[in-house]
Amino acid sequence: MKLLIVEDEPKTSAYLHRGLVEQGYAVDVAQNGIDGRHLALEFDYDVIVLDVMLPGLDGLAVLRELRQRKQTPVIMLTARDRIDDRVLGLQAGADDYLVKPFSFLELVARLQALTRRGRNTPVAxxxxxxxxxxxxxxxxxxxxxxxxxxxxxxxxxxxxxxxxxxxxxxxxxxxxxxxxxxxxxxxxxxxxxxxxxxxxxxxxxxxxxxxxxxxxxxxxxx
Amino acid sequence: MKLSISRRLALMFAATGFLVFTLLGVVLHGILDRELLRSQRAELKARVDLYTPLIQKNGDPARWHLVQSKLDAAIPGDGRARYWIVGDDPRFRYGETTQGFGAAQGDGYGELELNGSGKPFRTLSRSIGATGERPAVRLVAALDQTPYRETLRVFTIALAGVSLAAMLLVALLGHWIARFGLRPLERLSDEARALSPSKLAQRLHQSTLPPELSELATAFNGALDRLESAYQQLEGFNADVAHELRTPLTNLIGQTQVALSRERGAGDLEEVLQSNLEELERLRAIINDMLFLARADQGLRASNRVEVSLAQEIGRTVDYLEVLLEDAGVQVRVEGDARALVEKSLFGRAVTNLLINAVQHSERGAEIVAEIAPRGDGILVAVHNHGTPIPDEQLPRLFDRFYRLDSARSGSSSNHGLGLAIVRAIATMHGGQVVATSERGVNRFGFTVAA
Incomplete structure (x- = not known):
């Protein structure tokens, strides 16, 4: 399972990286929007975790450019708990969003939901x-x-x-x-x-x- | 462009002045015109009356020169009055007859422009019956109008000039009166300008104001009252937030420092981290709730509203809280039902908070009633429980953030005093209000949603 984190806050990206690697994901980290766009377009990820507020190019712009070429699932991270942020994110093609402060467990649960989607084998x-x-x-x-x-x-x-x-x-x-x-x-x-x-x-x-x-x-x- | 009130009033005064003086001028002009006509006619009539008997008696061509000399003498040197006698017999005539008054011309007043002179004359002609050899003739007297017209012209010019000057004066006076009259307003705005957040209790002085402004000042002071209380609430809110955050932060800092000040085993450190996590979750819950309240304050409305049976939704919430209710030994009965447009998760959250509040204030074995009833143009959802009576003045404040009946702050992490504030926010998001009553040992908390 290959994952891209686009997050400029060093502590956040560090713990996300560590935590998700320990969860068994292969994780790449981009510190700004421009690197994030480059990685997202060049490589195939299973999920992208994308912060909205980014230096260089903001998350919504990265998402819009990505959506013109790829349908990689995206979880947006937003610090501003404002309705228009969510609406904009979902309109731009985000699959899910989390509002900071969010819990790591919740992120893991959402990631699993996104990657599990479509292959739900019923178990008796x-x-x-x-x-x-x-x-x-x-x-x-x-x-x-x-x-x-x-x-x-x-x-x-x-x-x-x-x-x-x-x-x-x-x-x-x-x-x-x-x-x-x-x-x-x-x-x-x-x-x-x-x-x-x-x-x-x-x-x-x-x-x-x-x-x-x-x-x-x-x-x-x- | 916006005009100042004083300038606007001055313009209105000037316009009024213009109207009044114009009207006055037209009327005066008319009166003068008529009077002048009347006096001209009176003079003509007097002149004709004067010479009529002379002509009447005279029927002899030999004596006609007497009439002629009389009339010659009657014409003033400036020629402003003239006479003609016209008739069929050339022997009994007077004046140049080129004027063309035929015998056919009727009696009465007329107007005439004398050949060559260009002067306008007013005339009066009168038929005089035949006597002796003289056939019937007509006596015509004419009066030069020029002096009268001149009088009227001078009068009109003077009237216009005076009116114009008066209008200007009225405008100036109006401007001055308006400024004088608006002086209390200036004082009021000076006072308003002096208001500042550092002097919140300051109000506008109403005693010196005229009644019209006094009302404005009262309304303004009312707004200041509301602002002051909102401001104080906000200040209190900030203090409360700081306080609520301080406790978990103190724990976090303290226990982390203690943990790090010695060598510790992994187990001890794990325990510290777990305890930290609990505090952090508490912080997160507070922050999320405050963000939620802030969004409601910013006017966010419930957007995913669907029509549901409220009793069914409350049933779902009761189902969710079932374990807690059983543990507390409390029953919930739902009374009534109605359909309304609500955002299900928000509605559930509000009902959850109301029920938890009721459970916390109920004794074992008690019954809590969840009531659904139409109220005004909305629907009321209220939770009743038997409990300690709450003083009336505290009832509306219970929905304030961090407001607690017992001002001692409980440190329990399960309740940070925002539950009812969130109910109010959710009510607002659904176009409703909150309701709290305390009667005969039954406390009732609820909210309305627009139907």
């Missing part, structure tokens, strides 16, 4: 350690024992299991399970995870659902 069975999930029958077992889950608990478990090994932030979970796409003061996800954990992990010695403090939750057999 999921397996994490001794946990088995039947997505069609909406049933789950651990060690052969049926877990009595409510509909929402099952939805949460399925969401985590589909992305096993990936850290899911509370925001992403709220969106996947409840279709709620706003930050709220409510600790709904925390409370729901606590309930799921009581049924999923508490009776068993091996824990599968892990809390990553400050980031979110991950389902994996460690």
């Amino acid at each position: 069975q999921l397996r994490v350690g001794d946990l088995e999930i039947d997505l069609f029958a909406r049933k789950a077992w651990r060690d052969g024992q049926r877990l009595e889950l409510t509909a929402k608990e099952f939805a949460l478990l399925a969401a985590l299991a589909r992305r096993q090994g990936e850290i899911l932030s509370k925001t992403v979970i709220a969106e996947l399970v409840w279709d709620v796409n706003f930050d709220s003061d409510a600790n709904v996800v925390e409370a729901a995870v606590k309930r799921l954990r009581a049924k999923l992990d508490d009776p068993f010695p091996q824990k599968l659902l892990h809390t990553i403090r400050g980031m979110g939750y991950v389902l994996e057999a460690r």
